[in-house]
Amino acid sequence: xxxxxxxxxxxxxxxxxxxxxxxxxxxxxxxxxxxxxxxxxxxxxxxxxxxxxxxxxxxxxxxxxxxxxxxxxxxxxxxxxxxxxxxxxxxxxxxxxxxxxxxxxxxxxxxxxxxxxxxxxxxxxxxxxxxxxxxxxxxxxxxxxxxxxxxxxxxxxxxxxxxxxxxxxxxxxxxxxxxxxxxxxxxxxxxxxxxxxxxxx
Numbered sequence: 001x002x003x004x005x006x007x008x009x010x011x012x013x014x015x016x017x018x019x020x021x022x023x024x025x026x027x028x029x030x031x032x033x034x035x036x037x038x039x040x041x042x043x044x045x046x047x048x049x050x051x052x053x054x055x056x057x058x059x060x061x062x063x064x065x066x067x068x069x070x071x072x073x074x075x076x077x078x079x080x081x082x083x084x085x086x087x088x089x090x091x092x093x094x095x096x097x098x099x100x101x102x103x104x105x106x107x108x109x110x111x112x113x114x115x116x117x118x119x120x121x122x123x124x125x126x127x128x129x130x131x132x133x134x135x136x137x138x139x140x141x142x143x144x145x146x147x148x149x150x151x152x153x154x155x156x157x158x159x160x161x162x163x164x165x166x167x168x169x170x171x172x173x174x175x176x177x178x179x180x181x182x183x184x185x186x187x188x189x190x191x192x193x194x195x196x197x198x199x200x201x
Contacts, residue, residue, distance in 0.1 A: 007174070058126055061128060064129070107152075114148065117134055151173075160179060160185060163179045
């Protein structure tokens, strides 16, 4: 009984996620009208009058640096040093899925769906702010991209729930077999693997 209630809650959660995505899309369209920009093939274009207003809001790069908090300046090398492992992670998971997912017949994760870099086109940002936005968009995008790849891998190789709760379980883990249920694992592994076909667009 408890399991069926969890299954129902997971289904409700999936439906709410779909509704949320639709609402967010509607809100984005409203924001496009409010801030007077259009989105064509992933590229944003602002109306000319808005570009002029934005340019007037840009903070001079020298003022930006010389008025920065000391802690921000000191922490910058530590923040930017993480670009090396992020790039290596990006290369590693991209290579991994390109080879292994084809062998396992797992649909490939589309990198462009996770790594979104567009804030650098905002003219009210100076070059440092634009660089920061590119870095954050790339870093967070790579982590989300890698998480989806590892989630699909887990669904294929190890679809077993953990003994204790995780605060950040991915949505596929709801269909995993219970921790300690050896019979269900052996009998359901192939059928669980077939769920991955549903991930295909």
